[in-house]
Amino acid sequence: MTTTMARPRVIWPPIGSPPNRRPPVEEGTVTRVRRGIGHADAPATVWSRATADFDRWLSGDSAALDELVATMTPVLWQVARSYRLSQEQAEDVVQNTWLTFVRKHSSILDTAAVGAWLTLTTRREAWRVAKRSGRDVPVEDEALESRVPTQRSAESLVVEGDRNSLIWAAVESLPERCRRLLRVVAFSDRPDYAGLAEELEMPIGSIGPTRGRCLGKLRDALKDEGVS
Amino acid sequence: MGRSEEPTRDELLGLVRQAYVSGDPVPGGLISRMQAAAAGAAEESGLGLDLELMLLVESSSEALGVRSTAPASARSAYTLRFAQSGVDVLVRVASDTDTTARLDGWVVPGSPMTVRAIRADEVRTPIVAVTLGASGRFELTSLPAGLIRLRFEPADGSAAFLTPTFEI
Numbered sequence: 440m441t442t443t444m445a446r447p448r449v450i451w452p453p454i455g456s457p458p459n460r461r462p463p464v465e466e467g468t469v470t471r472v473r474r475g476i477g478h479a480d481a482p483a484t485v486w487s488r489a490t491a492d493f494d495r496w497l498s499g500d501s502a503a504l505d506e507l508v509a510t511m512t513p514v515l516w517q518v519a520r521s522y523r524l525s526q527e528q529a530e531d532v533v534q535n536t537w538l539t540f541v542r543k544h545s546s547i548l549d550t551a552a553v554g555a556w557l558t559l560t561t562r563r564e565a566w567r568v569a570k571r572s573g574r575d576v577p578v579e580d581e582a583l584e585s586r587v588p589t590q591r592s593a594e595s596l597v598v599e600g601d602r603n604s605l606i607w608a609a610v611e612s613l614p615e616r617c618r619r620l621l622r623v624v625a626f627s628d629r630p631d632y633a634g635l636a637e638e639l640e641m642p643i644g645s646i647g648p649t650r651g652r653c654l655g656k657l658r659d660a661l662k663d664e665g666v667s
Numbered sequence: 668m669g670r671s672e673e674p675t676r677d678e679l680l681g682l683v684r685q686a687y688v689s690g691d692p693v694p695g696g697l698i699s700r701m702q703a704a705a706a707g708a709a710e711e712s713g714l715g716l717d718l719e720l721m722l723l724v725e726s727s728s729e730a731l732g733v734r735s736t737a738p739a740s741a742r743s744a745y746t747l748r749f750a751q752s753g754v755d756v757l758v759r760v761a762s763d764t765d766t767t768a769r770l771d772g773w774v775v776p777g778s779p780m781t782v783r784a785i786r787a788d789e790v791r792t793p794i795v796a797v798t799l800g801a802s803g804r805f806e807l808t809s810l811p812a813g814l815i816r817l818r819f820e821p822a823d824g825s826a827a828f829l830t831p832t833f834e835i
Contacts, residue, residue, distance in 0.1 A: 541708040545820035548796040625683040
């Protein structure tokens with residue numbers, strides 16, 4: 440048995456590394472406030488939970504698929520909505536991602552990449568849908584330098600608490616391109632710049648500097664709102 | 668967030684997440700709708716509960732009669748054969764180093780598929796995965812010693828096969 444074969448890729452950390460266990464999420468066992476699975480947690484945290492779910496599903500635990508969907512759907516929702524899709528469109532995109540995942544999960548050899556795979560699949564599909572429905576008209580930054588607070592969308596009505604609405608106001612005051620870029624980056628860890636550049640119709644080299652400028656603007660806006 | 672310093676990049680991105688999670692939350696019922704869609708798709712593709720469990724039909728040691736002074740690799744090589752629903756898998760397990768093993772396998776009939784070695788202890792984590800072509804041959808190396816199962820996922824989307832647990 441020595442014919443040519445694909446080289447296996449070792450994806451499990453070496454012996455001695457801590458086991459990749461699902462963190463406890465039940466009430467009463469956590470020491471900090473949790474909004475619910477996968478919500479405002481950093482992408483890396485959500486993704487390691489997703490990897491554990493995927494691993495358990497592969498080992499024959501069919502209920503783990505439900506858990507993977509519960510872990511990742513809130514993130515995929517945010518990613519899809521970054522592309523100015525309606526709620527219905529965003530829901531279709533997220534559903535498509537899950538159907539594609541079930542069909543193509545065998546192509547994800549490295550289970551640690553499942554979160555990134557789902558996020559990227561959602562992004563590409565959301566971008567395609569946005570383009571088709573003409574929502575992808577690029578808007579010049581100049582025209583959007585300041586959005587006045589009165590332009591806040593109806594979504595802001597549902598925010599809970601003063602601090603949250605101040606943060607929301609600060610984010611909403613950013614130019615469209617900034618909001619979109621920061622939202623994608625915030626929910627997908629380190630998205631590939633080439634894809635982002637295409638989706639945002641920006642030169643690839645300007646993604647990094649633009650992100651930096653947008654974060655700076657957000658910092659100032661938060662200061663204006665008195666959040667920091 | 669720091670008391671007096673400016674918020675860091677990660678803190679700012681955390682605030683962006685917080686803003687959108689509360690300002691544009693997941694619609695009610697979305698998660699259960701997605702769970703139903705995924706479960707339905709999995710059922711259609713014969714995944715999930717319909718996973719084919721393979722049976723161990725043969726096992727043999729290649730190194731009968733080898734003295735205990737022989738190298739560990741020679742002492743511990745053995746062959747296993749699993750079968751289910753017309754699919755046969757032959758696996759040869761040999762020590763790689765003192766703590767790792769290599770596994771050479773042959774699936775008959777051969778077809779493009781993904782092979783994963785899955786830890787069968789509590790962690791249940793896939794340790795390696797490879798894709799194999801029509802030859803049906805595969806090789807997994809540097810597997811940490813312990814209990815594993817092999818999972819075969821045909822590229823055509825038909826039901827996956829899972830072997831019983833065995834020790835490497």
